[in-house]
Amino acid sequence: MTGENFAVTGQLLGTVVAVQANFYRVQMDQEVGEQRSRGAEEKLDLNAFLPHCPTAASPPLLLCTRRTRLKKIGQQVMVGDRVVVEEPDWAGGRGAIAYVLPRQSELDRPAIANVNQILLVFAVADPPLEPYQLSRFLIKAESTGLDVLLCLNKSDLISQQEQQQVSDRLLGWGYEPIFISVKDGINTDQAGRYLNNKITVIAGPSGVGKSSLINTLIESAKLRVGEVSGKLARGRHTTRHIELFELPSGGLLADTPGFNQPDIDCIPEELIHYFPEARKRLAVASCRFSDCLHRDEPECAVRGDWERYEHYLEFLDAAIAHQTQLHQQADPESTMKLKSKSKGKGQSQYEPKLESKKYRRISRKTQLQDLQELYRDEE
Ligand SMILES: Nc1nc2c(ncn2[C@@H]2O[C@H](COP(=O)(O)OP(=O)(O)OP(=O)(O)O)[C@@H](O)[C@H]2O)c(=O)[nH]1
Ligand SMILES: [Zn+2]
Known part of the structure; x- marks a missing residue:
């Protein structure tokens, strides 16, 4: 099934922002909201795979089931999936997912489809910037094959000169970090602009200011999320509950539970x-x-x-x-x-080809099992 199959008039497209039991919360595209408010049967922009800018009149959020046909063909629905929704009940806020569009990427942990980039947040001080730990997180992020964006928070705690030193050092690593201070509102707008119209996963060690940054970036989403789940509850999310938060400027942000030493488990x-x-x-x-x-x-x-x-x-x-x-x-x-x-x-000899094939097979299998487990639990 290709994207072209959907280039027909009248399809309702949206993005799955959360999976709850066997229901999927689908944020409908902006066009859907506009079309609905005009009450017109106009052609939708079906080439748009990315989430769209919400305006004052936000597009509707529908609680959807998955069509039996999808279950039969074993088509799983992941958070981040672009989906075609049928039989919308606008008043009741319900719908049914009929198709899942081809994925552009698929993250394993957290299980999210179509992620564009990883936003790695570290602090320049308090907790001190630990090069080895930063390196570990960077490797983990790079291993996803996605773009990696590095934000260094708490820049209010160091001098310009110290900042320059950190900057030079990281340039040697191949990175150009954005220095921000959530506390003083330095460069947070700039950081936010990198998230426009993209799906971003945020990661980083504990205490660096991830929650603070998220709260700054998604004031409005926080309110809306509040209505649905009670609170943003970051840090309490397990891999079993993944949620994408809508950014006011467009784009979606997923939070990962904090972990201090990501495993190096690549090939x-x-x-x-x-x-x-x-x-x-x-x-x-x-x-x-x-x-x-x-x-x-x-x-x-x-x-x-x-x-x-x-x-x-x-x-x-x-x-x-x-x-x-x-x-x-x-x-x-x-x-x-x-x-x-x-x-x-020689004792350190290692046979890469044999091992990597094996590894890939196992990895895909466990991935699938993880997913199946997830859906078994939820259904
Ligand atoms: N000086 C300074 N402190 C900050 C800044 N941003 C956040 N903090 C403080 O750093 C502490 C940790 O911030 P959080 O946002 O909870 O950090 P976190 O990364 O979400 O931590 P976990 O929830 O443990 O993963 C809090 O006391 C914040 O007030 C900043 O820009 N400058
Ligand atoms: Zn070599």
Whole structure:
């Protein structure tokens, strides 16, 4: 099923903003609101995959069920999905999801479709900016393949000079952070503009000011959310309750429960691509071996004098350890084979191709199981 199939007159499009039991809360597109208020049967802009700007007269929010046909074909509906709604009951606020449009991206944890970017929030002080922790979060964010936006909050606590030092250092990592202060209202508008008409997931350690930033960004949404669920309740969300909050300027924002040390569980040979400064090196030169892990291999284009190389080595160990563990859980025999095969090549020898295939298979399977579990629980 392709997007073109929906380019017909009269389809009602919306975005799933929350899943509750076997109901889906669907924020209808702006055009739907306008069309409804005009009472006209006009052609809708069906090319628009992104959420639209709410105006004073916000488009309706419908509580929808999923058509039996979707259940039969095993089509799951995720938060973030663009959907076609049929049989709207505007007065009762109800509808039925008839189709799910093709997804542009699919995040695993939190399970959200069509996310455009990750907004990583850290503080420059209180809690102090810890490079290793920041690096870990950045790697995790980069591993989603989505755009990564870095906001450094509490800039009111440091001097211009200190800010410049942090800025220079992070530029060496390949990032241009936005320095903000929610407390003093510095650059929060600018940060907000990056979220326009996009689906953004916000992440970062505890105490850096995520709640404060969210509250600043979504004053109006907070009120509306208040009517539905009682309160914004950030931090209490589990992966089982994911919600997208509408930004006044358009766009949707999802909050993730705080976690302090995200696991490095990526495929070892892909890890290097999550470092922008290493990506830059690999764009202009190649390692001698295509399966180079950039440790002690000869003629490596990556190894060298860059600040986060130490982080890379440490995360690589973590990624390999994670994969070995996965391997053992899934298939103890093949791990044995792998081990004996590696003998004689040196104890740190590692077989990337075999492992990564295996990993991908397991990963997709667990992903599916997670989802199935989620829906079983909810139905
Ligand atoms: N100095 C200063 N303090 C801030 C700023 N923004 C937030 N804070 C304070 O930092 C503390 C933590 O803010 P929160 O918004 O709760 O942080 P959080 O990231 O949501 O924390 P968790 O809910 O634990 O994930 C609060 O006491 C805020 O008042 C800022 O720009 N400057
Ligand atoms: Zn290399």
